[in-house]
Amino acid sequence: MTGLRHIKKQRIHEAISTAAISLFLERGFGEVSVAEVAAAAEVSKPTLFKYFATKEDLVLHRIADHQGEAARVVRGRQPGEEPLEALERHFLAGLERHDPVTGLNDHPEVLGYHRMVFSTPSLAARVSHYVAVDEEALAEALMESTDELTARLVAGQVLVVQRVLAHRNWRRLAEGETAAQVHPAAVHAAERAFALLRHGLDAG
Incomplete structure (x- = not known):
């Protein structure tokens, strides 16, 4: 079960990241709200912030890797x-x-x-x-x-x-x-x- 939970978390993390990068590249970082990213990723804002502490982290986690x-x-x-x-x-x-x-x-x-x-x-x-x-x-x-x-x-x-x-x-x-x-x-x-x-x- 621990392995399955980890896989699920990874999938949610990736879904949020993909939605965020796509929206930011399409419209600009400053023109997209966190709420719009959450909606595109089909998660709530509180869930999004469990994975990414700030809006900037939605972009820079790729560098943080x-x-x-x-x-x-x-x-x-x-x-x-x-x-x-x-x-x-x-x-x-x-x-x-x-x-x-x-x-x-x-x-x-x-x-x-x-x-x-x-x-x-x-x-x-x-x-x-x-x-x-x-x-x-x-x-x-x-x-x-x-x-x-x-x-x-x-x-x-x-x-x-x-x-x-x-x-x-x-x-x-x-x-x-x-x-x-x-x-x-x-x-x-x-x-x-x-x-x-x-x-x-x-x-x-």
Whole structure:
């Protein structure tokens, strides 16, 4: 029964999320009420708030799914692999599979989703909060193999690099290029960015 309840909760969660994203992309985040999302998902408002604490969470849970990812990559790296090598390998793998978190995904819904997040102040502010949490988690993972100051400096720089690369990729796609067209340049930019992290401006 526990398994069935979990499956049911997952289905309700997904139904609410799908209804919300669809309405927001169609009409705009600010033009859709929580009540309209609940009606579209065929749940009550109290039920919706059991799954999503705020209206912003209806959108950003897709980003929250990646919460702590950089820290997990560092802790799960291969024997003898440096943290920056592991993080670069992970980002390049994301580009290869067109993971939306890298910005290199040209599906219309993904492009619209990123446009909505980047252009809506309340969503952009919440993303900044997620980044801050990720930065702290990554710093803690790095502290397992280096000093506290180095860990915090590197964590901040890594998160900025990933954000800049993803936004750069999305902008090129939003301007009409395909993911396949952008991929080689995205890989080159990522490799250059991580070289800069390792060696500073001399690597540029």
